[in-house]
Amino acid sequence: MTTTLVQLPVFDTATSIAGTWMADVLYKTQDRPIWDVLVNEECTRENVEASLREDYNYFWGLGHGTPTRFTGWLKQTVIDETNLSILKGKVAHLFSCLTGQKLGKLIVEKGGAKTFIGYAKRYIIGIGVDPSPSSPYSYALARLDTIMAEAIMKGYSVSEAKSIREEAYRKLMNYFRYDAFAPLILRALIHNKRALVIYGDEGVRPCPSESEE
């Protein structure tokens, strides 16, 4: 059962890093037919709206964000105050900066989404001294988001996914404590951990577990 729609536009340094590690999660879950993905030029408002009219429970989207807009390919607006209802009844998980400040609340309160998962601050996705997507720093920073999506796609509730993220955060902090770039990576991990906001029902479980399929 396909329960998840993923938006994956890769067109600059930041989306390359985040996109690499989102793709890793999709690769790891490819043996189960639980997701469809829109990539690059496909990540437009029209395509996302049309896709979300189908029966998806969970939307995990990568994009640039502002307090009132979530974007797709080349920063085109995909979700704003005028099309919130496309997420009605769904769990919306926006891997972007700032949408948790205002848009996230509106998605739940006006749009009727069950839950919003996102960030009320800027999301740090890389450190300047080692910005390649494959660096352990990029992986660790992206992981604070991707681990929640992976858990949700495996059938965990939003609240359980949040706990799994907290455990991962603790492990990453310990792992990097004596790293050569500890002052950079530790600050960035703390920053991203604090940036998370969840609105709506945290008990919801949008995807079935393997045993339920």
Add this chain to the structure above:
Amino acid sequence: MLEAVERWFKRLPPDERDMPILRYKGRSWTPRQILREVRAGTSIGKELQEHLERLVLGLHEGEIPLELAEERLLMWLEEFKRKYGPKAPVFITLTEGPISAEELIRQIRERRGLGGELLETEREYIMEMLRLYGGE
């Protein structure tokens, strides 16, 4: 009691040992300065250790002064600038892409953008370092 401070000092990441970690009697103190005073058995050393222990026991973010967070961030970014140059990116964010040390310093002073957000982050970072005193 000296052992507790020595153990904490060793647990700290090396880059943290000369960064201000607490404010006491109107000035900032680094772990190395605190250790020196405690080792020397001075009265200020005793007070600093007591202050440190009190702080660790009932630790919450509100007790970390914003001036301390700002002082640390600016010191760290000046050092970053010296090592890698003013235009070298410190962080890459999903919205703004790479941000240089020079720009972050400006944002911290103007309390805006990622720099403004990092002030709050720094308070929790300080707490992480203080918690190492207890043995986590």
